[in-house]
Amino acid sequence: MTTVAIVGAGVAGIEAASVLAAHGVKVKLFEKEASVLGNLRSKAFLFPNFQASDQIVDSLTAKLLVDGIETITAMEIVDIKHTSDGWHLSDNKNHDYLADAVLVSTGYKVFDAARKEELGYGIYKGVITSLDMEAMIKADKLVNAVNATPRKIAFLQCVGSRDEKVGNHYCSKVCCVTAVKQAIEVKKRLPQCEVTIFYMDLRMWGQGFEEMYRTAQEQYKINFVRGRISEAAATFDGRIQLKSEDTLLGLPLKMTTDLLVLMVGMEPSEGTVNLGKKCSICGDYGFIQSTNPHLSDNTTAIDGLFVAGTAKRPMTVQDCVNDGRSAALAILSRIDTTGNLGAE
Amino acid sequence: MHKINLIPYNSFVLPFIVGSVIMLIICLWKYIKWIKMFSPEQRSVLRKNWLSWKIFPAVWEMIREGLLHFRIFRRNVVLGIMHQAYAFGWFLLIVVGAMESMTAVRSLNQDNNARFAMELVENGEWFAYSNDDASSVELLKEQPDNVKLHYKRPLHLAIFYRYFVHSTPPQFKNAHVYSHLMDGLLLYVFLGLTLAIVKMLYSRIMGMRSTTKHTIIDRFSKFALWMIFPLRFLAESVTASLYGNGGFCTMAVAGLFDPVIVKGMELSLWTFYSVVLAIFFVTLPFTRYMHIFTELLLIYFRRIGMTETEHKTGYSMFQLNACSRCGICIDGCPLNSIPGHKVQAVYLIRAIRMQDRASVIRTMTSDCLMCGQCAIACPVQIDITALRKIQRNKGVIDTKGNYSYLQSMRSPFNAVGRVAYFGGCMSHLTPGIVSSMEKIFNAAGVKYWHMDKEAGICCGRPLSQQGFFNQASELREKNSELIKQSEATMLVTSCPICYQSFVKEYNLDIPVVHHTEFIDNLISEGKLRVNRSQLRTAYHDPCELGRGMGVYDPPRRVLAAVSMPQKVKMERENSICCGFNLGNTVLGLGDQTKVRNAAVKNLTQSGAETIVTACPMCKKAFLHNNRQSVRDIAEIVADNII
Numbered sequence: 001m002t003t004v005a006i007v008g009a010g011v012a013g014i015e016a017a018s019v020l021a022a023h024g025v026k027v028k029l030f031e032k033e034a035s036v037l038g039n040l041r042s043k044a045f046l047f048p049n050f051q052a053s054d055q056i057v058d059s060l061t062a063k064l065l066v067d068g069i070e071t072i073t074a075m076e077i078v079d080i081k082h083t084s085d086g087w088h089l090s091d092n093k094n095h096d097y098l099a100d101a102v103l104v105s106t107g108y109k110v111f112d113a114a115r116k117e118e119l120g121y122g123i124y125k126g127v128i129t130s131l132d133m134e135a136m137i138k139a140d141k142l143v144n145a146v147n148a149t150p151r152k153i154a155f156l157q158c159v160g161s162r163d164e165k166v167g168n169h170y171c172s173k174v175c176c177v178t179a180v181k182q183a184i185e186v187k188k189r190l191p192q193c194e195v196t197i198f199y200m201d202l203r204m205w206g207q208g209f210e211e212m213y214r215t216a217q218e219q220y221k222i223n224f225v226r227g228r229i230s231e232a233a234a235t236f237d238g239r240i241q242l243k244s245e246d247t248l249l250g251l252p253l254k255m256t257t258d259l260l261v262l263m264v265g266m267e268p269s270e271g272t273v274n275l276g277k278k279c280s281i282c283g284d285y286g287f288i289q290s291t292n293p294h295l296s297d298n299t300t301a302i303d304g305l306f307v308a309g310t311a312k313r314p315m316t317v318q319d320c321v322n323d324g325r326s327a328a329l330a331i332l333s334r335i336d337t338t339g340n341l342g343a344e
Numbered sequence: 345m346h347k348i349n350l351i352p353y354n355s356f357v358l359p360f361i362v363g364s365v366i367m368l369i370i371c372l373w374k375y376i377k378w379i380k381m382f383s384p385e386q387r388s389v390l391r392k393n394w395l396s397w398k399i400f401p402a403v404w405e406m407i408r409e410g411l412l413h414f415r416i417f418r419r420n421v422v423l424g425i426m427h428q429a430y431a432f433g434w435f436l437l438i439v440v441g442a443m444e445s446m447t448a449v450r451s452l453n454q455d456n457n458a459r460f461a462m463e464l465v466e467n468g469e470w471f472a473y474s475n476d477d478a479s480s481v482e483l484l485k486e487q488p489d490n491v492k493l494h495y496k497r498p499l500h501l502a503i504f505y506r507y508f509v510h511s512t513p514p515q516f517k518n519a520h521v522y523s524h525l526m527d528g529l530l531l532y533v534f535l536g537l538t539l540a541i542v543k544m545l546y547s548r549i550m551g552m553r554s555t556t557k558h559t560i561i562d563r564f565s566k567f568a569l570w571m572i573f574p575l576r577f578l579a580e581s582v583t584a585s586l587y588g589n590g591g592f593c594t595m596a597v598a599g600l601f602d603p604v605i606v607k608g609m610e611l612s613l614w615t616f617y618s619v620v621l622a623i624f625f626v627t628l629p630f631t632r633y634m635h636i637f638t639e640l641l642l643i644y645f646r647r648i649g650m651t652e653t654e655h656k657t658g659y660s661m662f663q664l665n666a667c668s669r670c671g672i673c674i675d676g677c678p679l680n681s682i683p684g685h686k687v688q689a690v691y692l693i694r695a696i697r698m699q700d701r702a703s704v705i706r707t708m709t710s711d712c713l714m715c716g717q718c719a720i721a722c723p724v725q726i727d728i729t730a731l732r733k734i735q736r737n738k739g740v741i742d743t744k745g746n747y748s749y750l751q752s753m754r755s756p757f758n759a760v761g762r763v764a765y766f767g768g769c770m771s772h773l774t775p776g777i778v779s780s781m782e783k784i785f786n787a788a789g790v791k792y793w794h795m796d797k798e799a800g801i802c803c804g805r806p807l808s809q810q811g812f813f814n815q816a817s818e819l820r821e822k823n824s825e826l827i828k829q830s831e832a833t834m835l836v837t838s839c840p841i842c843y844q845s846f847v848k849e850y851n852l853d854i855p856v857v858h859h860t861e862f863i864d865n866l867i868s869e870g871k872l873r874v875n876r877s878q879l880r881t882a883y884h885d886p887c888e889l890g891r892g893m894g895v896y897d898p899p900r901r902v903l904a905a906v907s908m909p910q911k912v913k914m915e916r917e918n919s920i921c922c923g924f925n926l927g928n929t930v931l932g933l934g935d936q937t938k939v940r941n942a943a944v945k946n947l948t949q950s951g952a953e954t955i956v957t958a959c960p961m962c963k964k965a966f967l968h969n970n971r972q973s974v975r976d977i978a979e980i981v982a983d984n985i986i
Contacts, residue, residue: 115967118773164933165968231772234779 001026002335005089005099007077008271009036011060011317012309013105015324016331018063023332027069028097030089032076032271036061039107042131044138046317047181048208056317076271079278080104080305087304101304101331104281104288105324106271108310111160111168111264119159119262120232126240127232127260129159130178137185142193145238150193150258153186154242155179156229157199161265168285172265173314176202177209179263180216187220196223196255198244206316227253232260266314279305288312298327306331346483348474350461351496352508356615360500363622370629371637374665381658386650393648402647410640411435415723419672420551426543427670429536431636437529441502444522448505449497451515458488460514468510503621506580506594507614510587520591527591533573540570554680556671556690558632559698565627571620579613582606635668639724642666652730654737654813663726667693673718673728678921678939679711685935687711689718689728696735707930709735713939714809714927716891720917736811743815750822753801755830759793764832764854766795766846768839769802770960776975777838777960780982781859787985788872793832801826803837805845806926820850827852836862838978840889840959841926847893858889859978860958864898867905874906875984881907882952883977884943884966885919886959899958899977906984910950920946922957924965940965948972956980 002025006013009031017027035041037060043053064071075095080102081088089097113121113129120127125145128136136142144150157179161172176199183195202224204210216222229244240260244253268276268286276282276289281300283289288307291299298306308327309320382390408414411432417424452460462484464470472480483491501508512519539550547555558566577594584590585598585606628634642662650659669690679685687708695705709732719728765785767778778794785792801823804816827835835856837843843858850856857865866872883903889895896916903909914920923931923939944966947955954973957963966974 117776117964117967120775123775123779167937167968231775233772233775 002101003028003099004101004103004331005030005077005087005097006103006105007080007089007275008032008105008107008309008311009064009071009073010105010107010309011037011040011056011320012107012311012324012327013103014060014063015321016103016105016308016328017069018066019325019328020331021066021068023328025068025332025335028099029064029069029071030075030077030097031071031073034074036064036071036073040317042134042138044134045181045185047177048206048212050181053317078274080275082302082304101306101334103306103308103327103331104272104275104279104300104311105307105309105327106275106311107269108266108272108314109269111166111172111267113159113262113264115166116159116163116262118231119156119229119260120234120240121262124232124234124238124240126234126238126258127262130155130175130182130261130263133182133259133261137182137189140189142186142189144258148258149190152194152255152257153183153196153259153261154229154240154255154257155183155195155197155261155263157197157202157263158228159262159264160267162200168265168267170285170314171203173203173205174316175263175265176204177206177212179261180204180209180212180222182261183222184212184216184220187216187222194223195220196225196257198225198227198229200226200228206318225253229260266310268311272311276311281305281307283312296330298323298330304334345490345492346474346476346480346487347492347494348461348472348480348483349494349496350464350470350472351498352468352470352501352504353498354469354507354611354614356611356618357500357504358618359615359622360503360618360625363625364499367625367628371634374629375641378658378661381661383653383655383657383659385653386645386657386659389649390645396648398648399644402644405643405647406640409643409723413723415725416670416672419721419723422539423543423550423552423672426536426539426550429532429539433529433533433536437526437533438502440522440525440529441505444519444526445497445502445505447522448509448513448516448519449495449501451517452495452513453493455513455515456491456493457514458484458491458493461493462488463511464509468508470508504614504618506583506589507610510583510589512589523589523591523594525591527593530573530577531593534577537570537573552671552675554671554674556669556674558669559694561627562631562669565624565631565633568620568623568627569633572617572624575613575617575620579610579617582610582613586610632667632669634665635724638662638665639668642724642726646725652727652734654734656734660731660734663731664693664697666724667697667726668724669694670723672723673721676717676721676918678713678715678717678923678942679931679935681942682935682938685711689722689726692732692735693726693728696731705735710810710928710930712928713887713921713923713925713931715887715921715925717887717918717921720891733809733811736809737813738811740814741812743818747815747818750801750818753799753822753826755795755826756793759795759830759832761791762830762832763790763792763834763836764795764827764830765792766800766803766835766837766839766842768796768837768842768960769800769806770841770964771838772796774960774963774976776979777963780976780978781836781838783982783985784863784866784872784978788866790866790871792836793830795826795830803839803842803845805841805849808845808849809927810929816849820845824850824852827854838960838976840886840892840895841961844888844892858893858895858898858958860889860895860899860902863978863981864902867902872981873986874981875986876905877907877980877984879907879954879980880910880952881954881956881980882910882912882947882950883915884912884922884947884955884957884962885916886957886962887919887921887925889958890919891917902977902981903956906980907954907956910952912947912950914946919943922959922962922965924961926961936965937968940969944969944971954980 005028006017007030009029017029020027037057046053077089079090087099087102179197204213227245227247229242231243233241239256242255246253273286281288288311290297306327308323413427416427465472474480543550581594581597584594585601585603673689677688692708771778801819804819808816838859846856920943922943923936958977963976
């Protein structure tokens with residue numbers, strides 16, 4: 001029986017595991033954290049339909065409870081090597097696992113906002129990231145730096161994305177709509193709160209995104225300002241003073257707000273960078289390079305080594321589900337009728 | 345008594361004489377022209393100090409650097425030997441040769457030996473003439489006891505001494521000492537020549553990774569220079585093989601020659617020697633070798649207190665021409681290892697001196713981080729940064745009221761007697777530094793006025809670095825006014841760029857310190873008590889604070905008090921620029937990053953967990969990288985206050 005090892009039990013990894021198991025393939029699913037779906041669990045609701053992410057987590061984890069999937073958590077795979085008897089996966093403690101094929105779905109991490117020191121993250125309590133905001137929405141408790149109800153919130157797009165200085169030229173794809181989603185969540189809870197989103201471009205590319213943007217403006221009266229925030233400073237009462245420019249009006253702008261939410265972009269996780277390097281399948285910015293973005297987006301330059309999800313590039317949950325399935329299909333098509341991975 | 349004059353001459357000395365005269369005329373003409381170009385301030389310095397006590401250190405430096413080249417020795421011993429052997433060796437050859445010919449002529453005059461004079465006239469190439477009508481030669485022959493000999497000593501006698509004096513003058517006691525000494529000195533120069541050839545092939549053994557790419561005329565002149573001493577040696581050896589008048593070395597080589605065969609070559613060799621000397625002399629004012637005399641004058645002018653201004657002056661001309669294009673500045677330049685940036689000091693100075701195309705000079709001028717590495721490396725201590733800034737001078741530009749906002753700025757009433765804290769524009773982008781400083785002020789009980797908390801005025805240095813001198817002075821005036829009005833007692837700044845500006849470009853009457861010095865004082869006076877954490881740190885010397893202001897020790901003392909500093913390979917004046925210095929506004933991000941990565945590599949090799957710097961610009965540069973933790977020294981201190 002063919003064994004496929006999947007590194008990373010996120011959305012793409014779990015979806016792939018479930019498809020493979022349904023086709024009679026034995027799956028070993030490795031997760032370095034104690035529980036699966038860490039990134040998804042940190043979200044409250046998902047765009048564009050505001051579905052609770054916990055529902056998705058429940059559906060996905062249920063898929064792991066079938067025969068043929070062995071989920072091994074708290075196990076960080078640090079090296080993958082190919083020998084004559086197949087793929088060897090090893091962790092820090094010298095455990096060794098053997099598999100016929102490997103799917104890398106090691107995912108992303110968020111950009112460390114402290115690298116943009118001028119925005120004051122880690123220095124002023126009133127500056128938070130989109131992840132912190134998501135947690136507040138999930139806990140249903142929105143507070144400012146002094147634990148009071150915020151009256152004014154500003155979101156800043158493209159923190160660590162489309163930023164030459166930090167070396168990330170790419171767009172993280174999900175932040176535009178995430179800010180709109182979070183702004184709406186804020187307004188649902190605090191209708192009196194004044195919400196402003198600072199953006200470079202608004203990229204409402206997905207189904208339902210543009211409608212969300214329109215609703216945000218028309219129904220929720222959320223302000224959109226085209227301009228970057230150049231610096232942030234704390235006032236004596238713990239609020240945040242922003243300096244920006246409204247580039248549509250061509251005027252400088254100063255604003256004092258309770259919270260500044262930094263929409264941090266996606267970067268490859270440490271595991272993605274590490275395995276990409278170890279297996280020589282590293283692409284731009286440390287993401288893993290697939291063979292071809294159109295027709296073979298789940299294979300890599302190394303035969304038997306597959307890739308899925310945000311280990312490749314920023315993706316939405318929807319994308320990840322599809323990409324996991326697609327990866328499973330790519331693996332299945334490489335398995336011959338005898339159930340073994342033959343020579344290509 | 346008949347007075348008879350004797351003078352040595354052969355037409356082969358003509359190239360030498362003509363060459364040296366041309367060189368002297370051109371050099372003098374240039375020097376006079378440049379002295380006329382001195383600015384009024386430089387003129388007054390010259391008038392006031394030209395004969396003050398300052399000339400003693402000037403002369404000492406001329407000897408030390410013009411002849412002995414201590415600074416090159418400090419850079420690399422072999423390189424020092426090479427240049428010293430050439431410069432000091434040649435100098436001694438001239439001095440000892442002059443002494444030799446002087447002593448010989450004096451002994452000949454004292455001896456008054458008509459027979460010997462007759463031999464020089466008949467077998468040598470000395471010409472006898474007298475002011476009387478009588479034929480001098482006949483007088484020598486017929487009335488040897490009735491003549492008063494007067495030997496002349498023209499310039500070329502010392503240079504071609506062995507050709508004109510074949511046998512030792514009878515009364516010249518120490519003649520053999522001189523001939524051996526001269527041979528020894530020639531060998532010393534040969535050592536220099538050998539090392540120069542070795543340097544051309546393997547410059548690395550003299551501690552130089554890159555050497556200057558010279559122009560055709562420089563190479564031509566260098567070739568002439570390299571030919572001078574081998575030709576002199578050959579000519580002297582041939583003469584020695586014919587007449588036996590050499591020293592230990594020329595005689596040894598002369599033994600290899602057959603006098604019959606080499607006889608025909610003697611005159612040609614001496615002629616070649618004279619011609620290459622002439623070539624070298626005539627090309628000297630137009631090549632890198634102009635530094636030989638100009639460096640001495642530059643040392644003099646500098647020592648009596650002359651400095652650069654904002655415009656190109658006579659002093660700039662002396663600076664430009666004192667550059668020997670040795671290329672020692674190249675290796676340290678952070679842009680050197682990146683292709684497409686042939687902008688190092690040596691090339692810029694050459695381009696300005698040779699009046700290269702304006703667009704070429706402009707590109708070279710602006711593409712520089714102004715980190716000051718080259719100025720530190722320069723063995724002639726040319727003020728390269730000032731030369732570059734002069735070249736960047738944009739002149740008067742209409743600012744269209746951009747600075748009208750300055751009018752509304754006021755200093756607060758409550759700053760009197762406080763310490764004024766100027767974070768600087770860059771610190772607005774690194775709020776961690778500012779909040780740490782606030783914490784330190786409060787912990788030490790220092791009453792302070794945060795000058796640029798809400799709105800501040802730039803110190804002006806980023807503008808002046810780019811040649812906007814007028815605009816910079818507008819900002820300086822307003823800042824000076826605010827500081828004066830505030831009646832603050834001291835100015836503390838977190839940004840070394842502002843710090844250098846406030847110290848060097850302002851004329852404030854209160855002390856100005858960088859926060860590293862301020863914290864160092866607080867700790868040593870016991871006003872600030874700190875813990876020593878186990879954090880392994882590597883200190884990065886910012887260009888503007890280290891090379892710019894010479895502040896190296898206070899940050900090290902502070903860092904040692906709060907952490908475990910690690911030894912960094914390239915530190916203090918050799919510290920590598922972070923790549924984001926405001927001196928360069930044309931360098932692309934990719935190349936900035938390459939410079940930055942070199943600096944980061946140097947720091948992380950030390951085994952430190954955290955890079956510590958004392959400049960918001962450097963901090964931001966390192967932060968962009970994200971591969972390691974970066975803190976300002978104030979932040980580390982603030983974390984460890986007891």
